[in-house]
Amino acid sequence: MTAAARAHGLFQHLYGIEPVGVWAAPGRVNLIGEHTDYNDGFVLPFALPHRTAVAADVLPEQRWAVTSELTGETVEFTLDAKVDGWAAYVAGVVWVLAEQGHRVPGARLTVASDVPIGSGLSSSASLECAVLTALVDLAGLDIPIADRPRLAQRVENDYVGVPTGILDQSASILCTAGNALFMDCRSLRTEQIPFDLAADGLAILVIDTRAPHQHAGGEYAARRAACEQAAAELGVAALRDAVPADLDRLSDDLLVRRARHAITENQRVLDTIELLRSGRHREIGPLMTASHASLRDDFEVTVPELDVAVTAALTAGAYGARMTGGGFGGCVIALVDADRVDNVADAVAKAFAEHGFAEPAAFKAVPSAGAGAA
Numbered sequence: 001m002t003a004a005a006r007a008h009g010l011f012q013h014l015y016g017i018e019p020v021g022v023w024a025a026p027g028r029v030n031l032i033g034e035h036t037d038y039n040d041g042f043v044l045p046f047a048l049p050h051r052t053a054v055a056a057d058v059l060p061e062q063r064w065a066v067t068s069e070l071t072g073e074t075v076e077f078t079l080d081a082k083v084d085g086w087a088a089y090v091a092g093v094v095w096v097l098a099e100q101g102h103r104v105p106g107a108r109l110t111v112a113s114d115v116p117i118g119s120g121l122s123s124s125a126s127l128e129c130a131v132l133t134a135l136v137d138l139a140g141l142d143i144p145i146a147d148r149p150r151l152a153q154r155v156e157n158d159y160v161g162v163p164t165g166i167l168d169q170s171a172s173i174l175c176t177a178g179n180a181l182f183m184d185c186r187s188l189r190t191e192q193i194p195f196d197l198a199a200d201g202l203a204i205l206v207i208d209t210r211a212p213h214q215h216a217g218g219e220y221a222a223r224r225a226a227c228e229q230a231a232a233e234l235g236v237a238a239l240r241d242a243v244p245a246d247l248d249r250l251s252d253d254l255l256v257r258r259a260r261h262a263i264t265e266n267q268r269v270l271d272t273i274e275l276l277r278s279g280r281h282r283e284i285g286p287l288m289t290a291s292h293a294s295l296r297d298d299f300e301v302t303v304p305e306l307d308v309a310v311t312a313a314l315t316a317g318a319y320g321a322r323m324t325g326g327g328f329g330g331c332v333i334a335l336v337d338a339d340r341v342d343n344v345a346d347a348v349a350k351a352f353a354e355h356g357f358a359e360p361a362a363f364k365a366v367p368s369a370g371a372g373a374a
């Protein structure tokens with residue numbers, strides 16, 4: 001059963017009536033362009049078929065009740081409440097809409113999700129974006145699609161308190177089926193890039209390392225701060241504006257490595273776009289692998305499970321492989337021949353067993369639709 005059907009069923013079960021509607025938003029993988037969003041750079045995510053769904057109806061007064069299929073818990077809150085835990089992603093959407101001067105109707109919501117939690121596939125962004133889409137529709141608010149990622153990002157930054165960029169929410173809202181989303185995180189200009197790997201006999205395999213996220217929050221903030229310091233030393237607004245020759249002007253080796261990742265990663269996104277535009281899908285593999293090496297050696301956000309998964313996938317014949325998302329655990333994506341998906345997944349599982357790591361999960365990722373009514 002889809003997440004939408006389950007959210008719908010849960011609503012009927014709890015309230016004995018039909019919801020007004022069901023809305024859903026996807027998780028994502030980022031093909032390339034990691035830790036570039038908060039440097040005003042480029043990203044290239046696509047949406048997963050895995051979605052978080054919200055069934056809802058409106059209440060006559062401004063209060064909200066949200067029930068999670070996962071925990072069975074119902075959290076109730078009013079406009080001025082500060083909510084913690086998973087429901088913060090729901091309360092934060094109400095908060096940001098109200099803060100923007102919108103009248104948000106009270107609502108009862110039920111949530112079900114197929115996006116793996118804590119795997120770096122943007123389960124929290126999918127929840128924020130599903131709730132945002134639901135409330136915008138329920139209230140009939142006139143908020144252009146292009147403006148919505150920024151609102152959802154503010155839920156994360158200003159309500160939940162995590163200093164993430166705009167990648168995840170943009171992917172969840174703006175991606176379309178069959179395409180990757182090329183986005184300039186400074187201008188917020190986007191372009192849908194056709195990404196039909198199947199036509200070329202290729203596939204993207206997602207490997208969830210299931211490695212526990214350790215210190216991810218603090219380390220993420222530290223990477224971001226280092227990038228901002230490097231930009232300040234160079235006298236530019238963001239590392240987006242720096243070129244490799246600038247690296248000589250930085251005060252210490254750590255900043256050089258952090259900045260080198262951001263600068264070279266932006267170029268790899270542009271190079272990937274060039275190749276995709278001319279249908280040279282296989283040739284993006286080396287760029288993916290170079291991205292991983294940069295994230296491992298210069299940006300230092302990988303963990304052994306991510307590195308082992310990449311090496312095992314490449315050894316088993318992947319054209320390229322890299323971690324995707326923030327790092328410190330989470331997933332690897334590998335570009336593989338479609339008929340080799342199982343071989344590569346098995347090779348990674350074998351390597352994990354040899355290293356004494358937990359068994360990884362694997363699935364084939366097809367570029368899917370962004371948020372909308374379900």
Ligand code: GLA
Nearest residue numbers: 034035164165166167325326
């Ligand atoms: C996390 C953040 C994003 C982005 C990536 C790294 O997913 O939420 O904003 O910075 O890490 O590319």
